[in-house]
Amino acid sequence: MEHFPIILALLRASVRDKSAAVVQHAERLREALQKSGADDEAQEIELILESARQSSAGKLVPSRVVRSRAISSGEMITANTFPPVDKETSAPLAEILTVDRLAELAPPILDTRLERAVDHLAEQWLGAHDLQAAGIKVPRTVLFFGAPGTGKTRLALWAAAKLGLPVVLARLDGLTSSYLGTTARNIRALFDFANRYRCLLLLDEFDGIAKLRDDPQELGEVKRVVNAVLQAMDARAPLGLTVAITNHEGLLDPAVWRRFDVRIEISLPNxxxxxxxxxxxxxxxxxxxxxxxxxxxxxxxxxxxxxxxxxxxxxxxxxxxxxxxxxxxxxxxxxxxxxxxxxxxxxxxxxxxxxxxxxxxxxxxxxxxxxxxxxxxxxxxxxxxxxxxxxxxxxx
Ligand SMILES: Nc1ncnc2c1ncn2[C@@H]1O[C@H](COP(=O)(O)OP(=O)(O)OP(=O)(O)O)[C@@H](O)[C@H]1O
Ligand SMILES: [Mg+2]
Missing domain, CATH: 1.20.141 (Chitosanase, subunit A; domain 1)
Incomplete structure (x- = not known):
């Protein structure tokens, strides 16, 4: 649905007048979309209608989707959007997790201080619309690190659900290849895909691709791969939200480490x-x-x-x-x-x-x-x- 953002903009402008006919047609459109399986689009329309219902004195509250557009723009991921694949093996480079799939996840329970830091970050993302209007930069590149099983992946998925963003979850097995140059090419393809769509790009087990460049065993290829990661991260920085996760933070290349606007250590619970x-x-x-x-x-x-x-x-x-x-x-x-x-x-x-x-x-x-x-x-x-x-x- 290539021109769907225009339909949304039209709707948003017209529901402002609170015309019953506009609302009725918008509801018809939402139902039709839902019936045809376009759940994300249906949800976007529902959010516009909901904010119209809630708005007082004709002032529209920006919906969750509108607000999250400020941190990640691009086309909507639909049921017909397929992740990119490795050209040689056809293995998918990512998995797409829709908002519906993420919606039921409860957030991990964190130590109070950590919870406050995470809440602050979420507030910045939810408020990105206003922050950007005031010319303030919003952090879009985040690293979670810490011991295994502490809720890092769960936290990233929950944050995406809270923002109403689908997740493009990088698949390490699909990305990495023993053929020279293929891993770097796959990384570029993955980022190109993430940059095209409105999503949260989740790089789980990030140390698998962004390891130290001084590993003497596989020097040339590791350098090539890490350079591809650095370039891809720089290009993505102004476009969308990227969360990387590792429990081997010591293995990350220092240049990669510096690319993150926010780094949060998820510790063992007290x-x-x-x-x-x-x-x-x-x-x-x-x-x-x-x-x-x-x-x-x-x-x-x-x-x-x-x-x-x-x-x-x-x-x-x-x-x-x-x-x-x-x-x-x-x-x-x-x-x-x-x-x-x-x-x-x-x-x-x-x-x-x-x-x-x-x-x-x-x-x-x-x-x-x-x-x-x-x-x-x-x-x-x-x-x-x-x-x-x-x-x-x-x-x-
Ligand atoms: N802090 C927490 N509060 C509640 N549940 C938790 C917490 N940490 C982990 N869990 C439970 O353990 C499961 C696994 O956690 P998760 O996969 O997010 O950990 P992780 O830090 O990503 O681990 P790894 O580093 O091994 O990938 C979660 O789905 C959740 O059920
Ligand atoms: Mg994990």
Whole structure:
């Protein structure tokens, strides 16, 4: 739908008069588009109608799509838009994730400070329309880095959904090729595609293409590829939104590193954040607040994704053994036995032994206040039994 932006502009101008006929025809157009599968276009029209309904005294509030146009312009991605492919293998260089597919994603739960930084960035993007009108530059090139499983990819996808932008997700397997010069050509094709459409370009596992140029093993080709990335990023900078993600930030070439307007480290969650993550993933299950606190202690050093895995295990255990009314700690012990790791923590070591070892450690945890009643909650015990246990622990 090549001229669709003109139709939108016409609509936006005409609904301002609040003519019932205009609104009726716009609704007809929206329904027709929806029926023919052009969901994104239908949504754009709905947003214009919605902002017309909400506007008071004839003043139109810029819709989410109008606002996000300020950070990413270009043609709309439709059901008939296909990602570019590698010329030799026909492997797709990217995957397109439509706004509908992203809409249900909840944002990752982040430490308060980090959340504030991310919110600030999102505000700048949502306010890009006004910022640019005032001649202020909006950051469009962002790097998320940090440990695996901390919610980096989820954060990028959620941001796109919030802005009403589809995601062009680069496929590393399609982009990289063992033929000389092909990877660089694929990168140019990927960026050309992203620059043509209104989208968020997501370069996940970015270190795979933007690694240090001084790697002696594959020098010539790495240089060629990184130079292609640098040129492509420079050309894209004024056009659209680019988010790159890595958990090997040390591998990135310094020149690439400098290209980012904003760099955000997504760290492992602190104790308060871990509690919130566990509350989300145990919602609807009988996991009491004392158990959540003890879980926050024992998951020190866990990523959001690892916490989700633990919560899934606990929920499964609770359903399977419902008649025995298992405690959260029963499930935790089993989980630890079934998920051996080479990354030991003091909590994990203490939990491998008797209760007399881990209970004093949990009670001495500094990041959150854990009391005997919490231990009783987590072990389905009583406070007096916990206190007897502590007395016996003193003798160990
Ligand atoms: N902070 C968080 N809050 C809530 N859920 C989280 C959080 N971090 C991770 N998760 C859960 O773990 C899943 C995987 O996270 P995600 O893929 O975004 O991590 P990542 O940082 O991109 O990891 P990697 O570096 O390995 O690619 C998410 O879809 C979500 O279900
Ligand atoms: Mg990821």
């Amino acid at each position: 104790a308060a954040t871990r509690m919130k993550i566990m509350e989300r993933y145990t919602e609807g299950f009988a996991v009491n607040p004392g158990s959540i606190k003890v879980l926050a202690w024992l998951t020190e050093g866990y990523s959001g994704s690892e916490i989700e895995t633990l919560c899934d295990f606990i929920k499964r255990h609770m359903v399977l053994y419902a008649e025995k009314e298992p405690s959260v700690m029963d499930a935790v012990h089993l989980f630890l036995d079934l998920s051996a790791t080479n990354r030991s923590t003091p909590a994990r070591e203490a939990l491998a032994r008797e209760d007399a070892y881990w209970v004093p450690q949990a009670l001495a945890y500094r990041d959150i206040k854990i009391v005997q009643a919490d231990i009783a909650d987590a072990t389905h015990s009583t406070q007096s039994r916990v206190s007897r246990l502590l007395k016996s622990a003193e003798r160990i």
